[in-house]
Amino acid sequence: MAPPSPLSGSASLAADAELRELREWKRRLVLLLDFNKKISAKRELNSLLGLLVEVAGEILQADRCTVFLLDKKKNELWSRVASGEREIRVPAGRGIVGESMTRNAVINIPDAYADKRFNPDVDRATGYRTSNLLTSPMANAKGEVIGAFQVLNKREGSFSVDDEKILLLFAEQAASAVENAQLYEVIRDATKDTIFRLAAAAEYKDLDTRKHLERMSRYSRLLAKAMPMSEDWCESLFLASPMHDIGKLGVPDAILRKPGKLDEKEWAEMRKHPVYGAEILSHSDNELMQMSERVARSHHEKWDGSGYPDGLKAETIPLEARIVALADVFDALTSKRCYKPAFTLDDSLKIIDDGAGTHFDPRVVAAFRKIVPQATKVMNEYSDRPEDPPLLSDGRKN
Numbered sequence: 001m002a003p004p005s006p007l008s009g010s011a012s013l014a015a016d017a018e019l020r021e022l023r024e025w026k027r028r029l030v031l032l033l034d035f036n037k038k039i040s041a042k043r044e045l046n047s048l049l050g051l052l053v054e055v056a057g058e059i060l061q062a063d064r065c066t067v068f069l070l071d072k073k074k075n076e077l078w079s080r081v082a083s084g085e086r087e088i089r090v091p092a093g094r095g096i097v098g099e100s101m102t103r104n105a106v107i108n109i110p111d112a113y114a115d116k117r118f119n120p121d122v123d124r125a126t127g128y129r130t131s132n133l134l135t136s137p138m139a140n141a142k143g144e145v146i147g148a149f150q151v152l153n154k155r156e157g158s159f160s161v162d163d164e165k166i167l168l169l170f171a172e173q174a175a176s177a178v179e180n181a182q183l184y185e186v187i188r189d190a191t192k193d194t195i196f197r198l199a200a201a202a203e204y205k206d207l208d209t210r211k212h213l214e215r216m217s218r219y220s221r222l223l224a225k226a227m228p229m230s231e232d233w234c235e236s237l238f239l240a241s242p243m244h245d246i247g248k249l250g251v252p253d254a255i256l257r258k259p260g261k262l263d264e265k266e267w268a269e270m271r272k273h274p275v276y277g278a279e280i281l282s283h284s285d286n287e288l289m290q291m292s293e294r295v296a297r298s299h300h301e302k303w304d305g306s307g308y309p310d311g312l313k314a315e316t317i318p319l320e321a322r323i324v325a326l327a328d329v330f331d332a333l334t335s336k337r338c339y340k341p342a343f344t345l346d347d348s349l350k351i352i353d354d355g356a357g358t359h360f361d362p363r364v365v366a367a368f369r370k371i372v373p374q375a376t377k378v379m380n381e382y383s384d385r386p387e388d389p390p391l392l393s394d395g396r397k398n
Contacts, residue, residue: 044231045181049079052149052174059170060163062151064128067138068097069147069178077101077147095119097148100135104145106168107135110158128152134159136167138175146175191288192239199242212331213242214382219327222374226367227323236288241324243292244299247277271308274300294318299325304358314361322361326352326368329359334379345376 053065068077070092077097079088093102096117100107112118112130123130131153138147149171151159199213221238229237248256251273255266262270277296281289298312298321305313333348343351349372356365368375 044235045178045185047231048177048181052177056149056151056167056170059166060134060151060159061155062134063153063155065149065151067147067149067174067178069138070101070145096133096135097150100148101137101145104137104139106137106164108159108161108164109133132158134163134167136164136171138171138178140175140179146179149174188235188239195239195242199244199246211382211384212335215335215378216244216324216327216331217241218378218382219330219371219375220324222371222378223323223327223364223367224320226370227319227363229319236291237295237320237323239288240292240295240320241327243277243281244295244324244328245273245277246280246292246296247273247275249280250276271300274298274309291320295320295324297321299328301325302359303361306358317361319361322364326360326364329355330368330375331379335384345379 049067052067056062056065066079066088068079068088068090070076071078071089075092077090077092090097092098096107096109099117107117109115109118110132112133113120118130118133122128133150133152134154135148135150137145138149139145149167151167154163196210196213217238220241221234224234224237251270255262255269258266274297278293281293281296284290284293295318297309298317301307301310301312301317301321302325303314303317303322305311307317330348330352333343333351334345336342352360352365352368356362
C-alpha cells in the first residue's frame with residue numbers, strides 16, 4: 001500500500017490557521033471561566049470594574065477598555081475605570097456607545113477616523129490615538145440595557161466577527177456581576193447609614209462631629225488594606241469602626257461635657273465606656289456586630305499592656321481594635337477640639353511613630369506610614385468646617 005500523500009502547501013497552511021484559531025478560542029474560554037470565578041467574589045463595584053477592564057483587554061488583546069454604566073436619574077453614562085483615568089460622564093444616547101445601547105447591537109469600527117460616528121475631539125483631549133474600536137451593549141437578564149463595554153485598538157489588526165461574539169458574551173456576564181455589585185452597594189450604603197446614625201447617638205453626648213466618624217472609619221479601612229487584609233475584612237472594619245465609642249451612651253453627660261480636667265473618679269467612669277459599648281453590641285450572631293463588639297471593647301488597649309479595660313497586651317488585642325486605636329488617635333491629634341488646637345501633620349506623625357511598640361502595634365504603625373498620602377486626602381476632604389456643629393442634642397457648638 002502506498003503511503004498517504006503529504007498535505008499540499010495550501011492545505012497545510014489552512015490546517016495551521018485552523019489550529020491557531022482553536023488555540024485562541026481555548027485561551028479565551030479559559031480566561032472567561034477564570035473570570036467567572038473571580039467575579040463571584042467581587043462585591044465592591046470599583047474593584048469589579050477594574051477586573052472587567054483588565055480581563056477584557058487580555059481576552060480581546062485590546063490596548064484600552066472602558067465600562068460605561070447608565071445613570072438613569074441623570075440620564076448619563078459614567079465610568080469610574082477608563083484605563084486608569086478619572087471618572088468619565090457623558091450624556092446617554094450620544095456617540096458610538098449611545099448608539100450601541102439604543103440599538104442593543106455590537107458596533108465594530110475597523111478605522112475610527114474613516115467613520116463619521118467617531119468623534120476625534122476625544123483623542124485630541126486625551127492625547128490618545130484611536131485606530132479601531134469595538135462596542136457592545138450590556139444587558140441584564142431582563143433584557144434591559146444597563147451600560148456598554150468598549151475596547152480600543154486591537155494589538156494586531158482590527159477586531160473580528162469572533163471578537164464581536166466574545167465581547168457580547170463577556171458583556172452579558174459583566175452585566176450580571178455589575179447589577180449584583182450595585183445591589184450590594186445599595187445594601188452597604190443603607191447599613192452604613194444605619195451604623196453611623198447609631199454611632200452618632202454616642203457622639204451627641206460628646207464634642208465631636210459626624211466628620212470624625214467619616215474620617216476614622218476611612219483611616220481604618222486604609223490601614224486594613226495596607227496590612228494587607230482581605231477586601232471583605234476591610235469593608236467590615238469600615239462599617240464596624242464607627243461603633244468604637246458607642247459605650248459613651250452609658251457615661252454621664254456631666255463627665256462627657258465637662259470643660260475642665262476630669263478627676264480620678266470621673267476618669268474611672270470614663271474608662272468604663274469600652275465595657276458599656278461591648279455590652280450594647282454583645283450576643284449577636286452577625287459577624288459585623290461581633291467585630292464591632294471587639295472594636296468597642298479593645299480600642300483603648302495598648303501594645304505594652306498599659307491600656308484599658310482589660311490590660312491586654314500585643315497580639316492578644318484583636319487586630320481590628322489595634323487598627324482603630326491608631327486611626328482614632330490620629331484623628332484626635334489632627335482635629336481641633338474645645339480643649340486643644342489641631343496638631344500639625346508632622347507632629348502627629350511623630351507622636352504615632354513614638355508610640356510604636358508602646359501604645360501601638362509596630363506593624364500597624366508601619367502600615368500607617370504607607371498610607372499617609374491617602375489619609376491626608378481623607379483628612380482634607382472630610383475636615384470639620386465652621387458650619388459643621390458637634391453632634392450635641394442641645395445644639396451647642398464646639
